[in-house]
Amino acid sequence: MYDVAIIGAGFSGAVCAERFASLGRKVLVVEKRFHVGGNAYDTFHPSGxxxxxxxxxxxxxNSESVISYLSQFTEWRPYQHRVLTSVDGQLVPFPINLRTIENVYGLKLTSDEMKAWIANQAEPILNPINVEQSMHARIGKDLYQRFFKHYTEKQWGRPATELLPTITNRIPLRYSYDDRYFTDRYQLMPLYGYSALFRNMLNRPNISILLNTDWASVKDLKIPKIICTGPIDEYFDYVHGHLPYRSLHFDFIEHPVDFAQPVATVNYPNDYDFTRITEFKHITGQRIPHITVTGVEYPQESGEPFYPVLTKESQRTLEHYQEEAKRIESHVQFVGRLGTFRYYNMDQAVASALQTVDECLNSGW
Ligand code: FAD
Incomplete structure (x- = not known):
């Protein structure tokens, strides 16, 4: 009855479902949560x-093709994200920029002076093998201690010396006063929210969606082609052991004011058990007076698999699963954050899902 089964209805699964359905394939999407959208799902708090x-x-x-693909399903509102970090009792811009150095060290530097100053802090470590070494080599011990060490260790629940450098390498340094968190060409929010975007993608006649349904309970349906955006280790019944994930817990707090903090996100690297507090109205642009909600973010070891924990050992385990995946690639493809055990931003998840569908079609799916 179905041509393609898709495990998971986050960005990766929804893109694959929409693409196959648009080509006339009958698609079954199986999602174990009660909603579509994966981790990008949004909803209204009881406060509105x-x-x-x-x-x-x-x-x-920066991808034109991702924006033009998603623009079929949503209008957008421009939004530039800003983050402050609480260090030594003050809130300073993050990623580290000229103003951050000024606020923390009392140094008013030019761009070139900041480059020279950072180079002077940095330690000569040729081939850093973990987060700590790599940050010492990039920015030196003091900035690392104030901004990264404790945040990273809270976030990952492990010493920074056990984590691969890729985790913090993607956080930039700014030799300017640019205090935007991202510098991509397109920085936008779906005008009516992510859940509306997903409804527009998936609401079509040849897509059926089973919510509250684990793949395990329907895998005997004998659907010829499968796209798995759930965890790759789970798909293979953990034969090579569990891949480690870090999870999160959020406390959502209502405040009877228009805004509770100056920017969307404030990081707390050195105090408290939580890592950051986010105020959603800054991000969504929702205009609702005298009420706001913040999400206080606590990393935790168990719970929904959120962030793949990248260690040497987890990379070895992943290789075993990649070999298993190779054996069945003619009819099962693994896509997305959980399917490939890789940290993807949403645009990367969309781009990679679009590419997978093209490759599947080229190989006769
Ligand atoms: P997911 O969204 O995780 O979707 C996978 C789906 O599969 C889930 O809905 C899950 O329930 C389902 N599933 C799993 N196993 C099964 C099963 N056995 N049976 C049925 N269903 C199953 N990206 C950005 O670009 N910008 C950001 O600001 C940003 N912030 C983030 C903040 C946090 C806290 C996190 C965790 C991620 C953030 N991301 C951000 C990344 C973004 O969430 C991912 O890029 C995106 O969710 C990837 O989509 P996906 O479909 O691959 O995975």
């Missing part, structure tokens, strides 16, 4: 404020 229950999601990309 639109929130992101799985953490703040800001859309940013």
């Amino acid at each position: 404020v639109l929130i992101h229950p799985y953490g703040p999601h800001i859309f940013h990309t």
Whole structure:
């Protein structure tokens, strides 16, 4: 009855479903949560404020093709994300820029002076093998201690010496006063929210969606082609062991004011058990007076798999699963954050899903 089964209705699964359906294939989407949208799902808090229950999601990309694809399903509102970090009792811009150095060290530098100053802080470590070494080599011990060490260790629940450098390498340094968190060409939020975008993508006659349904309970349906955007280790019944994920817990707090903090996100690297507090109205642009909601973010070891924990050991385990995947690639493809055990931003998840569908079609799916 169905041509393609899709496990998971986040960005990766929804793109694959929409693409196959648009080509006339009958698609069954199986989603174990009660809603579509994966971690990008948004909903209204009882106060009426639109929130992101799985953490703040800001859309940013340099890809024309991703924007033009998604623009079929949503209008957009421009939004530039800003983050402050609480260090030594003050809120300073993050990523680190000229103003951050000025606020923390009392140094008013030019761009070239900041480059020289950072180079002077940096330690000569040739081939850093973990987060700590790599940050010492990039920015030196002091900035690392103030901004990164404790945040990273809270976030990942492991010493920074056990984590691969890729985790913090993607956080830039700014030799300017540019205090935007992202510098991508397109920084936008779906005008009516992510859940509306997903409804527009998936609401079509040849897509059937089973919510509250784990793939395990329907896998005997004998659907010829499968796209798995759920965890790759789960698909193979953990034969090579579990891949480690870090999870999060959020406390959503209502405040009887228009805004509770100056920007959308404030990081707390050095105090408290939580890592950051996000105020959603800044991000969504929702105009609702005298009420706002913040999400206080606590990393935790168990719960929904959120962030792949990148260690040497997890990379070895992943390789075993990649070999298993190769054996069945003619009829099963693994896509997305959980299917490939890789941190993807939303635009990367969309681009990679579009590419997978093209490759499937080229190989006769
Ligand atoms: P997911 O969204 O995780 O979707 C996978 C789906 O599969 C889930 O709905 C899950 O329930 C379902 N599933 C799993 N197993 C099964 C099963 N056995 N049976 C049925 N269904 C199953 N990206 C950005 O670009 N900007 C941001 O600001 C940003 N912020 C983020 C903040 C947080 C806290 C997190 C965790 C991620 C953030 N991301 C952000 C990344 C973004 O969430 C991902 O790029 C995106 O969710 C990837 O989509 P996906 O479909 O691959 O995975």
